[in-house]
Amino acid sequence: MEYLKINGLQFYNMMVNASNRLEEQKDFVNSLNVFPVPDGDTGTNMSMTFKSAISEIENINSNSIGEVAKKLSRGALMGARGNSGVILSQIFRGMSKALEDKDEVDALEFANSLLEGAKLAYKAVMRPTEGTILTIIKAAGDVAVKSTNNDISMLMEEVCSYSESILNKTPEMLPVLKKAKVVDAGGMGLLIILKGMHEALKYNLKAKMPINLNDNNVSFNSISYINEEYIKFGYCTEFFVLGRNINIEDFKKDLEPYGDSMIVVGVEDAVKVHIHTNDPGVIISKAIKLGELSKIKIDNMREQHRHLLNDEFSITKKEDIVNLDEEENKKEFGFISVAMGEGIKNIFKDLGVDYVIEGGQTMNPSTQDILDCIKKINAKNIFIFPNNKNIIMAAEQAAKLTDKNIIVIPTKTIPQGITSITVFDFNMSLEENIKAMSEAIKKVSSAQITYAVRDTEIDGKMIHKGDILGLIEGKINEVGRDIYKVCENTIDNMIKEDSELITIFYGKDTNENEVEKIVTSLQKKYPEKDIQSYNGEQPLYYFIISVE
Numbered sequence: 001m002e003y004l005k006i007n008g009l010q011f012y013n014m015m016v017n018a019s020n021r022l023e024e025q026k027d028f029v030n031s032l033n034v035f036p037v038p039d040g041d042t043g044t045n046m047s048m049t050f051k052s053a054i055s056e057i058e059n060i061n062s063n064s065i066g067e068v069a070k071k072l073s074r075g076a077l078m079g080a081r082g083n084s085g086v087i088l089s090q091i092f093r094g095m096s097k098a099l100e101d102k103d104e105v106d107a108l109e110f111a112n113s114l115l116e117g118a119k120l121a122y123k124a125v126m127r128p129t130e131g132t133i134l135t136i137i138k139a140a141g142d143v144a145v146k147s148t149n150n151d152i153s154m155l156m157e158e159v160c161s162y163s164e165s166i167l168n169k170t171p172e173m174l175p176v177l178k179k180a181k182v183v184d185a186g187g188m189g190l191l192i193i194l195k196g197m198h199e200a201l202k203y204n205l206k207a208k209m210p211i212n213l214n215d216n217n218v219s220f221n222s223i224s225y226i227n228e229e230y231i232k233f234g235y236c237t238e239f240f241v242l243g244r245n246i247n248i249e250d251f252k253k254d255l256e257p258y259g260d261s262m263i264v265v266g267v268e269d270a271v272k273v274h275i276h277t278n279d280p281g282v283i284i285s286k287a288i289k290l291g292e293l294s295k296i297k298i299d300n301m302r303e304q305h306r307h308l309l310n311d312e313f314s315i316t317k318k319e320d321i322v323n324l325d326e327e328e329n330k331k332e333f334g335f336i337s338v339a340m341g342e343g344i345k346n347i348f349k350d351l352g353v354d355y356v357i358e359g360g361q362t363m364n365p366s367t368q369d370i371l372d373c374i375k376k377i378n379a380k381n382i383f384i385f386p387n388n389k390n391i392i393m394a395a396e397q398a399a400k401l402t403d404k405n406i407i408v409i410p411t412k413t414i415p416q417g418i419t420s421i422t423v424f425d426f427n428m429s430l431e432e433n434i435k436a437m438s439e440a441i442k443k444v445s446s447a448q449i450t451y452a453v454r455d456t457e458i459d460g461k462m463i464h465k466g467d468i469l470g471l472i473e474g475k476i477n478e479v480g481r482d483i484y485k486v487c488e489n490t491i492d493n494m495i496k497e498d499s500e501l502i503t504i505f506y507g508k509d510t511n512e513n514e515v516e517k518i519v520t521s522l523q524k525k526y527p528e529k530d531i532q533s534y535n536g537e538q539p540l541y542y543f544i545i546s547v548e
Contacts, residue, residue, distance in 0.1 A: 018196030052079020131173030133186030243291020334379030341538030415546030
């Protein structure tokens with residue numbers, strides 16, 4: 001079937017089909033992770049980001065491609081997970097900008113939207129690397145705008161063919177891909193999306209929405225932190241206002257007398273509103289004067305609280321009670337950390353972290369998840385510790401979507417996060433603490449002990465599925481069959497003359513007696529160094545190690 005133009009319905013079908021295809025093949029994309037460790041979650045992150053985008057257009061009532069693209073972009077922005085998810089959200093954002101205010105587009109206009117997607121994706125990355133998803137979207141945009149095809153279906157066939165040829169060349173662009181004998185995982189995820197879009201046009205497919213679009217999303221229950229006597233305003237009211245040139249500051253002042261816990265932030269031509277109020281009708285009537293309302297959600301917090309009590313959920317700590325009503329109760333600093341494993345989460349809480357988001361390897365929290373936590377903290381300055389290189393971009397994106405002062409400390413490992421918080425000093429200024437924490441990260445050497453999920457060869461090391469791997473700063477240092485021997489050898493390779501402290505966090509799949517043997521052995525070898533061990537209870541990694 002020939003498509004000289006496509007409208008919102010056809011674009012909707014393309015995107016839903018593409019999302020379904022990515023969900024079907026996410027495990028394959030995950031398997032392309034360069035390192036053979038069990039945290040290759042590129043496919044999962046891209047699919048969850050895409051599903052969040054699709055949930056935003058699930059009930060759309062418009063045939064305008066501009067409207068569909070705008071809502072798709074917003075959903076991807078809020079649901080972005082991991083670096084690949086954030087980049088994908090920026091691709092959709094660029095496409096949305098190019099398709100803005102259009103009911104339908106021809107081949108050239110659609111081609112330009114792909115190119116705009118590439119431009120914004122490159123801007124989102126501080127140091128773009130070729131041989132990645134960026135290269136593939138750039139190839140797609142470039143070939144699209146140069147094409148002479150007027151049929152958009154044929155245009156997409158050309159885009160897919162050329163993008164696939166470039167994807168197959170990514171091992172030549174990145175030596176690490178060549179050594180691992182794989183193509184780039186993010187690039188493959190994008191190619192699957194492009195092919196899904198083309199398939200919908202080629203076969204005139206009608207969209208079939210997947211079941212439970214948000215079944216994998218991490219959610220946060222704010223009600224469990226609130227005692228009913230503290231609920232001054234009983235209805236948690238959330239919605240989007242879709243409109244242009246909304247004066248956010250004036251809107252906030254207009255709403256302020258009617259509630260508390262208010263968050264009003266703008267995302268281009270939309271404003272997201274969250275407020276606790278006793279009269280949602282007043283809030284909605286004021287908002288509807290500014291534009292169309294979307295995603296309206298009103299929860300009776302007192303009723304939910306009573307249900308929670310009936311289900312034996314109760315507040316056990318006085319410090320868990322969050323009272324956001326009074327400006328004078330606002331504290332100077334707040335802290336959010338990302339971690340997995342009850343032991344490690346408890347360490348962060350003991351260090352004064354307000355909220356620990358469950359996440360890390362294989363489960364990157366989304367931009368929305370991080371925003372939900374930010375909303376709960378009544379502080380002038382809020383620090384976020386991602387503790388994973390694949391979560392930093394989502395944290396930075398969340399920081400841009402709130403009017404609170406957010407500082408993302410770019411911690412890439414659990415040890416870096418713990419050290420950063422440890423050096424924080426309430427007697428120092430914000431700037432002094434940022435500098436101190438940033439310096440502290442540089443002095444921490446981190447390692448993980450995990451297992452190989454497939455056969456490969458990296459840096460001359462032959463690795464077989466099931467081998468135990470010792471990674472120092474993300475690079476494979478030790479390969480063996482014994483967990484505890486690999487752990488001790490890895491630590492030996494981390495020790496320097498000026499090293500003073502060795503910290504071992506052992507996971508839920510380790511034997512405590514064997515851990516004690518390692519500690520005893522290290523104490524004999526390094527009597528002048530302080531050696532500590534904690535039960536982190538983390539999954540996937542037998543050990544997380546810190547040397548300072």
